[in-house]
Amino acid sequence: MPHATVRSDNRTQKDPVPPARPARRPSPRWTRWCVAVGATLMMFSGVALGGSQFVLHAATSKVTRQSLIGKAAAPRQHRTITGAKNILLVGIDTRPHQDSSQLTRSDSIMLVHIPADHRQAYLVSLPRDSLVTIPAYDNGATPFHGGKNKINAAFAFGSRGLTGPAALSHGFELLALTVRDLTGITPDAGAIIDFQGFKQIVQVLGKVCMYVDETTTSIHLGKDDATGRTAAPYKINPDGTVNHRIAGVTPNIYTKGNHCLNPSQALDFVRQRDLLANHDYDYGRQRHQQQFLKAVLHQVMTDGLNSPTKLPGLLTAVGKTMTVDDGGIPLEDWAFAMRGIDPDAISTIKTNNGTFNSRTVPGVGSAEILSPTSLELLRAVRDNNVASFVQAHPDWVAPSGPTPAN
Template sequence: MPHAVTTHPERRSRSADPARPGRRPWPRWARWSVALGATLMVLSGVALGGAQYLLHTATSKVTQQNLLGAAAAPQQQHRTITGAKNILLVGVDTRAHQDPGQLIRSDSIILVHIPADHSQAYLVSLPRDSLVSIPAYRNGATSYPGGQNKINAAFAFGSRGLTGAPALSHGFELLALTVRDLTGITPDAGAIIDFQGFKKIVQVLGQVCMYVDETTTSIHVGRDDSTGKPAAPYKINPDGTVNHRIPGVTPNVYTKGNHCLDPAQALDFVRQRDLLADHDYDYGRQRHQQQFLKAVLHQVMTGGLNSPTKLPGLLSAVGRTMTVDDGGIPLEDWAFALRGIDSDAITTIKTNDGTFNSRSVPGVGSAEILSPTSLELLRAVRTDTVGSFVQAHPSWVAASAPSVPAH
């Protein structure tokens, strides 16, 4: 039998932990400041009186770097947080790129749209195999002449020949320029989320509880049938695709249903795209990563912020997980402006209605073609009319997975 992670009977979720006797509950804006940490709405706050100090402490933990470069909005003398905002989030897996000569490709690309009233957030994922035009670019070490390719190649071409912080900044800049040319959207801020770093956040929390909406088999983690020790269950090609099953190793299987995942399991689960029960590959992985981010955010707000023993480690882990370009608007302003948004006010939207629209492209391989309606969705992001788009296309909203209380 496959090695399945422990499942737990579904229980009614709690919107928040009860306040301890004699302690004042955390204000909602303080809880949501950590949201910038799960989706660039992070940070933290505390009970009244120490809020400003801890907010400053939280923002100081976040690594800040010029990521947008030439893709940034023209600098104004006084940039403000008012109005609709668009944040470009890029997920990377640093463990997969330990070789300095290996290209860094973005695992997930998400546009976070905040309407002008700052009442909610929309997450729009761009499939990493989307066929796009990538502009010509030079990073100082090498150059890219421009051309058609998959969108996640933009990060690779921008960072080629570089390591460390320069690789991240140049990779992000070329990706942001590609997104700007595709959508007409000039990001107001940007962030790189390191999914390896999320393992540290889960370590502080102890576990993350979420609903797995389709049985998922790991191609990375399993157990040797004879020794019971961890072992790789599949041989993986250099491009990340599956070559063959390794005899004598049983892969981890995350069955459909409620799970409380330990740090290693959580990181393994959000990486999977090849052996999903519904055969939805990248669309499934995008959905699972979004669900994971929301589950972490929910657990941080309902547990982590209320724990004086967890809070310092949580802030440190969040800071190490993210690299942020605040777009010239202080992180404290971002946190305060987004204080009214909670995890229930985050809507995830599927490009191409979550269905494949592939085409074989010479020199590129099989690529996803964004449908006319997907381009309409991106125009709605640019013009702050996503609410109207959602009303007209309700099936494009990803169904929310049942929330699972931590225990």
């Protein structure tokens, strides 16, 4: 299938701007891609299934290993790959030369649950604005005394006053402790995303074919009507909200249906949350990220791993993508254990059933309240009972749509 044609419309600067929603901190283009790195550990399973031991070693040896989970982990004595597993994946926006006093919040938080038979996987994204209790934590530089806040603040408070690997370790540990206290889940492994590294994966693949489930208008990318050059279609406020439409610039529009997106289009689409046809904002973006994850994994395993020209660059890019805490289990063991997970066997599940459940909290602002059924879902992840939850709540599974041909 050819690359998608990004359709333009006939709207003018008088078009209404998106409805008001909670302010957010601005983030670079790569931030919205972080969820797709959830495929990486499973990507290694494709190497294990279709490649040689040498290729598998070449892939896993390039990954940065670091202790991240810390006190949130279960005891690591005699850890094995058998049984149900939970992986905590965190995407952050750490900018070059960022001042240590500038807080870094986790942009995406996702749990990957692998049942005991290792034949399937479930992806559960935690809304970054979820109201939680963050425990007290001393990172050795700037202690945090604990309290109610949005879950994405946990990484910020854990890493506050630190730089480099120490900031990553302490930020992740406090977030993992927060997730453990909220859900009872002690992660078996964890990873932090490097957005620039993941950009290279998509560049190696060249395109990503996926189903767009709702027409999406970009607030970031468009074309200047006079010159045909790429231009921003909307003026964005410092807090990341939309100010107004820019005259003479037509935004990229990704219409509902099958598309093969080039790297620029794919990055732009996964990033959007403001002008979605269903007005589902963060929940729509969360769903699109999960669907995109499956599409990337499918393409890596059907195209990248079978291409002698793409494979070396792909393995290098994968290795640079994330920092991993393997939980005391070698990555090679993770790869072989998950080699039977096909991309089509990955189910993406919507917290709060993809609907808003917001509340204004003094000192916090507008936050998402996880519903009783969402907490039931998280308990099912903890208890390795997700299949029963899905059977009882089939509408909570996000549809992936038909898979386009490459």
